[in-house]
Amino acid sequence: MFKKVLVAEDLDSISIAVVQVLEELEVPTIHHVKYCDDGLIKIKKALVDNEPYDLLITDLSFKSDHRASNLTSGDELIDAVNEVQKDLKKIVFSIEDKSYRIKMLFNELGINAYVSKGRNSIIELRNAIQGTFRNEEKILSSDLSFSFNDKALIEIESYDISILKLLSQGYILENISNEFKSMSITPNGTSSIEKRINKLKTYFKANNNVHLIAIAKDFGLV
Amino acid sequence: MFKKVLVAEDLDSISIAVVQVLEELEVPTIHHVKYCDDGLIKIKKALVDNEPYDLLITDLSFKSDHRASNLTSGDELIDAVNEVQKDLKKIVFSIEDKSYRIKMLFNELGINAYVSKGRNSIIELRNAIQGTFRNEEKILSSDLSFSFNDKALIEIESYDISILKLLSQGYILENISNEFKSMSITPNGTSSIEKRINKLKTYFKANNNVHLIAIAKDFGLV
DNA sequence: CTATTTTTTACGGATTCCCGTAAGGAAAAA
């Protein structure tokens, strides 16, 4: 079994249960941080001391509070960790269940397992830890039913996200066009942007822009 | 201390910690349900058996799964419970931290305490349970800083929420007007609704409807 | 009951969105 595991989870009510699982699996060294920043520091320190972690279990969303944070989400933490310790195994344990987001975690951030917090997530988490240790790939907790081959979701790219972001900030087509020009993002004609928004609307079955943004918010795209 | 407590919480990773707190407080009877519907049934049954609960600790959001549910949220559960056992003490334990929502819980649903899930929420929860037992009123976990006297939020009423909801579902002004007429909500003229939306836009400093809905989503109003 | 104020509704012009069509341009294929 893993020798040294780091848990990044802000909610104390949850981290208790996660640590319990690790104890039952007889992991000798279990550390727990409530802030992403602390997580990165611990991982760097462990590397320097030549006692690196071999597993990271992290949440995605962390509450912001009085403390100023550099890394504010699990995504950012993983991204930063990948810079310093590429081979570290990573399990995400989060409430998020949007396939778009989860796909991104596997494909762009290279996580090893995703466990969705739910009614039987503790046993799922245990399975994921054991599977990860056996070098299984792309482990998904069983309550998530989508397929990785689902084409539709791959089509939404960062370009679309940019449009949705600006829309949600009150920009009109012309503003977005100008913004894209100044950031040299192409295509940037109002027509092209308009067309892309239309694609998004049909894809998400949205009646209009207002509806579209509401849906995008629900999906956690913005 | 309380004699019989019901915990309604779908996430197993959290309910473990909540039950632990109750055990430490030496509550003799602790029951736990993962679905709102089960919670209501248990409360009704306990009343019939003349062994009623004296405290309910509930989450707000419950994941939906294969099982068909009647009550889908903590709000609905509390509302239903108020019908059958008005005097039951109620503590909400949730991640939600939007003042508007929390105010509503105290004022319209008559909860006794609100504890926000966070980095030190277990100790907060314990305090809230003890405070509720001592008949303290409107207990708020200390990481929530808003005041109940905060005027701004009182101005937004359920009428506004209805508009925002329909907008976020892709309704246009005329649709909303018709919907309001069929539900006999007044005012229901397109002009009046338009005017109200404008008020919301100035209040939230939104450039347009799209922006407004994005903000409303962020505030948890819809 | 009348006067005053407030609320609701109606209307109109400017702007933006919405949606289809088509022209222009670049890359790939012939």
Place this chain on the structure above:
DNA sequence: TTTTTCCTTACGGGAATCCGTAAAAAATAG
């Protein structure tokens, strides 16, 4: 090079919004 195809941009008409003004209705005051 020419043709084809795909992508980007342009244009236009109708729908919905945005925003100001004003009439109608309702509530309040005297």
